[in-house]
Amino acid sequence: MAMFAIKWSFLCLACILLLRLAGAVTAPLSNCYTFDKSGHIYDFTEIAEQTFAYDGKKEADLPDLEIRFCNDVQRRSDEGYINFGHFAPFNYFVPGNGNADFVQEYYFGDLQHCEFYTNKLGRTAQVNIICGNCSNGATCKDEIGCICSVSYNSPSCRVIVELAISCGQPGPRIFQGFTVGFHPRAWEVVYNGITQWGYEEPRYGFSFGTEETKVSLYFTAIGALSKHVRKPTYTIIPENGLEVKLSGSASTGDPPTTLSPTSLDVIWRCEKAQDTPYAVNITVPIEGYPPVHFFLGKLCEYKQAIRSNNTKGWATFGLLCCILIVLSTAFCCAGFIYKTRVEHQHGLYALPGMTILAACIEVASGATNDGYSPANNINQSTWERSSVSDHVSQRVPDNKYGTVG
């Protein structure tokens, strides 16, 4: 038994590992990442918050400086710490020109004495990142990297720093600007071409419930690149037990843009109940880029019947109603004619069912009037017989008028 459990857990682990390997790009765990000019991702999460210190040179009147990577830049001198800006990730961690491989901008440092220079941005810093050695060829003593040079612009309101670090291997090429979310303006699933945590591999907590039979996703892309988006495909793990259909404008490969998102409706039905969620592996091929993958989990606590076509059901119901109305009208007329011609009854009494109605009213009134009418009840409840007899059918309406009218 124990052997069996161990084997199973080992299998599960192997499965998870495989899934991890198969999932293309995992989202960086911080905002400390960027793309090179060709769109390959570089994730610097590992050295985020890392401190790079620069020892000032008294003779050149350069104070100490400290970069806390992807956080802030501080100048340190006898006057105390002066902040030269905080890391502003969006659009301010970009590929560089010339020597620099990447450029980071830090904004909103201390404002005092810099009010007029920097448009109220306070002190700012520009960090030119070089992958490898400093531009003057000097190697860093520290393996992680070092500050190569520091220079101040616009009298101590802006500092420009050259930082040499090891950038590691580039990640895959990313189709930037592409988003997938559960609303036209949302991007929970894919943000900026990167599959977000929770959707990059099957996860129990992110699964949809059994009763959720349809999920709509919305795609957006940068207008100029929208034509690269192709028709999505999917696979299901395990293969059997969940029926999936894709529909909506995105399912045919319509180009999405930022202003007009396309929609992908995932319609699913549980054919087989299962303890663990099914994983639907959706792949959006992007021309010229690696495809975008994401997983949607689906719980199947019970088997679901094939949905009957609703409109068809109502049409049948309508037709049946129609036939019923026509038939009852015909019977009513026939009964009326029969009673007037054959039984020679007139007016209301000739209407079919009138005797029944009258009998019913009598039973009701009898019961309320004296609370006791067993003989009458028996007589009138056997209306089938009594209705044929002229005697009862004549007498009953009289009674009725006596009590009601």
Ligand SMILES: *[C@@H]1O[C@H](CO)[C@@H](O)[C@H](O)[C@H]1NC(C)=O
């Ligand atoms: C998801 O689908 C893609 C494309 O069909 C495939 O390459 C990938 O291996 C699949 N992932 C898993 C875990 O099955």
